[in-house]
Every structure is written in structure tokens, then in C-alpha cells.
Amino acid sequence: MAEELSSSRRLSRRRRANIDGQTQYVRVSMSEQERTRLYVLEEQTGRSPSEILVSAALYAKSAESLAERRALATEFMAARRYLAALSNNVNQLAKHANVTDEFPEEARVTLGRVRDIAERINGMVDGLAG
Known part of the structure; x- marks a missing residue:
């Protein structure tokens, strides 16, 4: 099973996102069970093994892990797209x-949505502040 997993992984290798500065390589030893768990994490998150391990090692003690920051960035982008669509309606x-x-009833509904998205963004910013 490990051979099948290993050979299929070689064909679909993912690279870690751009790294600032010169790349440094570190060799990590792990058991077959640990490697299998890492494969599962790769599949679940769509992240490279390097990215998972670096995130766990460097951001584990802080509340701001790499995965959390990505999720927050995704949420901000979704809020931005929604706000752009609402601004067109306004x-x-x-x-x-x-x-x-005349002030149409649709305007009241749209302005209510604008307030909702503004509150959502404020909550996200408050979450960043801790």
C-alpha cells in the first residue's frame, strides 16, 4: 500500500508557495504511520508536506497558524466580492x-445587507486583534 501511495504521489507532487529568500532543505524522519497521516493531511488541506510541517513547527504555539491565516484571507476575499456586488446594487x-x-423598498433591503457585511468585516478585523 505504501508503494502504491508513494508512486501516485510522485506524479502529483505539490510545491510549497513561493518562499522568500534562499531555499533551505531539511530532512525529516518519520514512521510509516506518521507519513500516512501526513498524506491524509495533504489530501484534506491541499497543502504540500513542507507547508504542513513548517506551519506546525513555526506557528503551533501562536493562535495564528498558516491554515488559519489562509482561511481568514479567503473569508476576507469573499466579503470583498460580496461588498463589490452590493456596491453595484447601491x-x-x-x-x-x-x-x-423615490426611494425603492429594494434599497432598504440592500442597505441592510451592506450593514450586515460591514459588521461581518468588523468582526473579522476584531478577530485579528485578538
């Missing part, structure tokens, strides 16, 4: 209000 509603001198 612009359309403002144009309508300027042309017709």
Missing part, C-alpha cells in the same frame, strides 16, 4: 432614486 438604486425622486 449605485443602481441611487441612480433610480435620483431620476424618480
Whole structure:
């Protein structure tokens, strides 16, 4: 089983994201069970073995592990996309209000969503502050 896993892994090797500075190599010894667990983590997270091990070694004591930072960045990007879509709606509603001198009910709903996303972003920023 280890041979099958090993040969299939060689064909689909992932590299760690760009590293600042010169690359340093470290050899790590582990049991077959530990390596199997590392394979499982690779599959679950889509991260390279180097990235998993470096994250565990360097960020384990801090509340800000590499995986947590990536999840937070993903959440910020999703909030940004949602806010951009909402801003388009707000612009359309403002144009309508300027042309017709009426404030449509959809505007109240959209502005409520803008407030919700702003609160979500504030919560994420508060989470960064600790």
C-alpha cells in the first residue's frame, strides 16, 4: 500500500508557495504511520508536506497558524466580492432614486445587507486583534 501511495504521489507532487529568500532543505524522519497521516493531511488541506510541517513547527504555539491565516484571507476575499456586488446594487438604486425622486423598498433591503457585511468585516478585523 505504501508503494502504491508513494508512486501516485510522485506524479502529483505539490510545491510549497513561493518562499522568500534562499531555499533551505531539511530532512525529516518519520514512521510509516506518521507519513500516512501526513498524506491524509495533504489530501484534506491541499497543502504540500513542507507547508504542513513548517506551519506546525513555526506557528503551533501562536493562535495564528498558516491554515488559519489562509482561511481568514479567503473569508476576507469573499466579503470583498460580496461588498463589490452590493456596491453595484447601491449605485443602481441611487441612480433610480435620483431620476424618480423615490426611494425603492429594494434599497432598504440592500442597505441592510451592506450593514450586515460591514459588521461581518468588523468582526473579522476584531478577530485579528485578538
